[in-house]
Amino acid sequence: xxxxxxxxxxGKSDVVAFKLADQDxxxxxxxxREIRGWTPxxxxxxxxxxxxxxxxxxxxxxxxxxxxxxxGFGIAEPSHRHVVIIAIHAGRVVGLLADLVADIxxxxxxxxxxxxxxxxxxxxxxxxxxxxLEDGRILRKIDLAQLLPEMSGADA
Amino acid sequence: MENLDEFxxxxxxxxxxxxxxxxxxLRQMEAADLEKEIVHSVFRAVHSIKGGAAAFGLSDLxxxxxxxxxxxxxxxxxxxxxxAPVMTLLHRCSDGLADLIESARAGLDADRGLTGALxxxxxxxxxxxxxxxxxxxVFTPITLDFGDVAASPPAAALRIRMSPSADLYRxxxxxxxxxxxxxKLGPAEVSLLAEEVAPLESWDPDxxxxxxxxxxxxSVTEAQILTVFEFVEDCCRLFIDRLAEVPGPALSLAPLAxxxxxxxxxxxxxxxxxxxPGPARIDPAPVxxxxxxPATPDPEPADxxxxxxxxxxxSSAPEAAAAPAPTIRVGLERVDRLMNMIGELVIKEAMLSxxxxxxxxxxxPDVVAGLDSIRQLAGEIQESVMAIRAQPLxxxxxxxxxxxxxxxxxxxxxxxxxxxxxxxxxxxTMIERLVDPLTHMIRNSVDHGLEDSVTRQxxxxxxxxxxxxxxxxxxxxxxxxxxxxxxxxxxxRVRQIAEERGxxxxxxxxxxxxxxxxxxxxxxxxKDQVSALSGRGVGLDVVRREIMSLGGRVxxxxxxxxxTTFSIALPLTLAVLEGMLIQLGDQTMVLPITAxxxxxxxxxxxxxxxxxxxxxLSSRGELIPIVDLCSxxxxxxxxxxxxxxxxxxxxxxxQRAAFRVDSIFDxxxxxxxxxxxxxxxxxxxxxxxILGDGQIALIIDPEEIVLSLSxxxxxxxxxxxxxx
Numbered sequence: 001x002x003x004x005x006x007x008x009x010x011g012k013s014d015v016v017a018f019k020l021a022d023q024d025x026x027x028x029x030x031x032x033r034e035i036r037g038w039t040p041x042x043x044x045x046x047x048x049x050x051x052x053x054x055x056x057x058x059x060x061x062x063x064x065x066x067x068x069x070x071x072g073f074g075i076a077e078p079s080h081r082h083v084v085i086i087a088i089h090a091g092r093v094v095g096l097l098a099d100l101v102a103d104i105x106x107x108x109x110x111x112x113x114x115x116x117x118x119x120x121x122x123x124x125x126x127x128x129x130x131x132x133l134e135d136g137r138i139l140r141k142i143d144l145a146q147l148l149p150e151m152s153g154a155d156a
Numbered sequence: 157m158e159n160l161d162e163f164x165x166x167x168x169x170x171x172x173x174x175x176x177x178x179x180x181x182l183r184q185m186e187a188a189d190l191e192k193e194i195v196h197s198v199f200r201a202v203h204s205i206k207g208g209a210a211a212f213g214l215s216d217l218x219x220x221x222x223x224x225x226x227x228x229x230x231x232x233x234x235x236x237x238x239x240a241p242v243m244t245l246l247h248r249c250s251d252g253l254a255d256l257i258e259s260a261r262a263g264l265d266a267d268r269g270l271t272g273a274l275x276x277x278x279x280x281x282x283x284x285x286x287x288x289x290x291x292x293x294v295f296t297p298i299t300l301d302f303g304d305v306a307a308s309p310p311a312a313a314l315r316i317r318m319s320p321s322a323d324l325y326r327x328x329x330x331x332x333x334x335x336x337x338x339x340k341l342g343p344a345e346v347s348l349l350a351e352e353v354a355p356l357e358s359w360d361p362d363x364x365x366x367x368x369x370x371x372x373x374x375s376v377t378e379a380q381i382l383t384v385f386e387f388v389e390d391c392c393r394l395f396i397d398r399l400a401e402v403p404g405p406a407l408s409l410a411p412l413a414x415x416x417x418x419x420x421x422x423x424x425x426x427x428x429x430x431x432x433p434g435p436a437r438i439d440p441a442p443v444x445x446x447x448x449x450p451a452t453p454d455p456e457p458a459d460x461x462x463x464x465x466x467x468x469x470x471s472s473a474p475e476a477a478a479a480p481a482p483t484i485r486v487g488l489e490r491v492d493r494l495m496n497m498i499g500e501l502v503i504k505e506a507m508l509s510x511x512x513x514x515x516x517x518x519x520x521p522d523v524v525a526g527l528d529s530i531r532q533l534a535g536e537i538q539e540s541v542m543a544i545r546a547q548p549l550x551x552x553x554x555x556x557x558x559x560x561x562x563x564x565x566x567x568x569x570x571x572x573x574x575x576x577x578x579x580x581x582x583x584x585t586m587i588e589r590l591v592d593p594l595t596h597m598i599r600n601s602v603d604h605g606l607e608d609s610v611t612r613q614x615x616x617x618x619x620x621x622x623x624x625x626x627x628x629x630x631x632x633x634x635x636x637x638x639x640x641x642x643x644x645x646x647x648x649r650v651r652q653i654a655e656e657r658g659x660x661x662x663x664x665x666x667x668x669x670x671x672x673x674x675x676x677x678x679x680x681x682x683k684d685q686v687s688a689l690s691g692r693g694v695g696l697d698v699v700r701r702e703i704m705s706l707g708g709r710v711x712x713x714x715x716x717x718x719x720t721t722f723s724i725a726l727p728l729t730l731a732v733l734e735g736m737l738i739q740l741g742d743q744t745m746v747l748p749i750t751a752x753x754x755x756x757x758x759x760x761x762x763x764x765x766x767x768x769x770x771x772x773l774s775s776r777g778e779l780i781p782i783v784d785l786c787s788x789x790x791x792x793x794x795x796x797x798x799x800x801x802x803x804x805x806x807x808x809x810x811q812r813a814a815f816r817v818d819s820i821f822d823x824x825x826x827x828x829x830x831x832x833x834x835x836x837x838x839x840x841x842x843x844x845x846i847l848g849d850g851q852i853a854l855i856i857d858p859e860e861i862v863l864s865l866s867x868x869x870x871x872x873x874x875x876x877x878x879x880x
Contacts, residue, residue, distance in 0.1 A: 044835065051835075
């Protein structure tokens with residue numbers, strides 16, 4: 001079975017795993033600040049389709065990115081089951097909309113494999129590695145820097 | 157050596173203030189009826205900088221300040237006339253001193269070439285006067301003349317009785333240092349109070365036994381003495397008596413003879429209780445040093461090391477005799493945190509008011525009264541914090557004198573700067589961010605606005621140009637104007653250049669105001685020859701962008717042959733704005749109330765189509781284009797038009813438009829939250845805010861929307877904004 005969270009172990013790292021369109025993804029736990037339920041966002045005019053809008057995080061204006069749209073699964077219709085993972089990337093606070101958070105897992109660096117060359121869909125550029133779990137599931141590790149380009153009205 | 161760094165930083169902060177005193181004083185020295193005290197204040201400023209610099213081993217600074225001071229001393233003692241060339245040199249030295257301090261602060265080596273030249277000129281001045289040259293550069297305390305500051309009537313001499321307690325020694329203070337400080341105020345006669353020394357048999361080694369009697373001349377005020385003892389007030393008993401008459405020197409020694417010349421015993425006996433009020437001729441009402449800090453400033457910041465942190469009393473005003481209110485120095489981040497929390501409070505208050513509505517309690521009188529008083533309090537707190545952050549524009553305006561001098565030197569045009577309304581206060585953040593735009597504008601006015609003196613004389617104007625920098629509060633905004641009395645904007649020339657650079661299509665019909673706006677386009681540089689000063693083609697567009705990012709606007713008003721005025725209108729604060737809450741589809745947005753002229757429910761007679769898709773509103777004989785905000789923001793459009801509400805807005809360039817919205821439902825103060833911090837710029841949106849229900853609403857930038865839709869030039873502006 002999976003071990004409990006262990007910190008500062010060489011060759012191991014903790015990740016937050018979540019589901020998108022029935023696939024398992026994860027991001028490094030060091031980037032995640034908190035996870036909260038979905039609340040309706042205020043739309044941003046002229047924003048890319050994967051920008052869901054902005055939400056109020058205790059007085060701060062935080063952009064919510066629809067990861068489903070970003071990874072090419074189509075625009076999500078958020079419900080109360082959806083979660084927003086609040087992460088920090090390049091000094092900015094950003095919310096990542098996911099279907100649901102599955103777990104917090106400890107993975108060893110050895111288990112991280114490269115992305116097969118055959119995979120050529122749009123999701124590939126955002127995925128830095130694949131992890132095979134003991135129960136046979138595959139975790140796809142997301143690179144936030146690729147997922148979140150310089151967001152601004154100018155790209156719209 | 158963290159401590160030393162802290163002192164160092166404090167020294168530089170103090171330097172900034174002293175430089176301000178210096179620059180302000182020098183300007184006052186040019187006035188015809190020069191008061192001696194102004195020269196003194198200038199001298200003291202340079203002297204204090206020198207003293208501090210010596211304490212931190214900044215030898216370049218000390219050398220320079222010393223020569224500077226020597227010249228000032230000559231002026232002070234009437235051994236040198238204040239002539240125009242001397243004043244010019246003094247101004248340049250003040251600039252040079254500021255540069256040296258700046259490089260010392262950055263830890264860089266100073267530009268010796270520049271200061272070397274100034275030093276040579278100073279030396280020449282000193283030499284020509286034939287005095288004081290080659291004086292070794294050491295920091296020596298200088299006795300200053302406080303004739304003006306001291307209590308005016310022929311006051312009696314002061315007698316101070318000082319009995320330090322054990323705490324004074326324990327906290328590392330030294331009576332000798334206090335006496336030295338007193339000496340700086342004037343000649344002090346110090347004598348040991350021998351009768352206070354307890355006999356050896358009852359000696360307690362933990363208790364100090366020495367007390368002193370100090371005599372100061374009548375020119376010293378009690379307040380000055382209290383200042384010296386400010387930091388030891390709680391561990392030193394102090395009595396100050398003013399003797400009833402002024403004794404002659406021979407007389408004054410007589411009563412003191414009793415106390416004199418008993419050498420301190422090796423073993424100091426415990427301190428006896430303070431003796432009863434001394435000889436009969438001493439005023440029976442002693443001044444007991446009160447625990448509260450005296451509100452009197454230290455009129456002579458002679459201490460080479462800046463004062464201990466803590467309550468700090470403003471000391472820069474030359475009219476120090478009128479005690480200013482005590483001030484406190486607080487880190488900006490603390491004020492910012494307070495400001496943020498007040499922003500939260502305003503939001504929470506709005507949330508609460510919404511909750512009350514939802515709960516159906518809005519008719520309960522006590523609930524409403526309670527909510528009202530909270531709202532009022534929150535408003536008052538917000539105003540108070542804004543007042544803390546408010547700073548007079550003087551801080552920026554003073555720096556402009558130097559910019560003007562340099563610009564005048566570089567262009568060879570004689571110019572005078574008049575500043576008005578320096579005391580107008582704006583938010584501290586704005587003060588800092590106004591420096592660059594104003595610098596650009598002053599340079600621009602000198603370089604492009606003013607004609608050269610030959611042309612001016614031909615046109616019947618005085619050879620010396622005048623640039624006026626003024627500030628005032630106007631209807632909830634701060635208005636800053638930079639005006640010159642030059643030739644005004646040469647509009648045919650501006651148009652020609654804009655056409656040559658492809659900024660406008662040749663032959664485009666443009667109004668005078670529109671031509672003036674061309675000056676703000678990036679890459680527009682009007683000067684035929686690129687000058688070192690302001691002809692780099694970056695200037696006014698940068699000014700405009702910077703002012704816009706502060707939520708302000710820049711306008712030009714120019715009359716040919718009479719001059720050009722640039723006006724900057726700024727919001728009072730960057731934290732809140734008064735907004736109108738509007739509904740657009742399912743979105744709530746905020747429109748700043750300052751742009752709104754009127755709101756109306758249109759009827760069919762007022763609406764006119766113009767070609768496909770464009771509609772005009774006729775209102776009081778004027779045709780105003782209607783802008784559908786839904787389509788601007790990519791939302792489904794509202795149909796039919798008659799059911800919508802129109803809001804007429806006006807831009808600073810007097811362009812009007814009618815915004816079409818679903819409904820207007822409230823007007824309230826909203827807290828401005830940056831959208832750029834976590835996202836980026838959105839066209840047509842200036843910021844975001846948080847509504848009572850916790851939802852975010854976007855704040856519309858009406859100016860940008862109108863400009864981007866109106867005409868050719870507007871599209872250029874929009875392109876420019878996007879580039880920014």
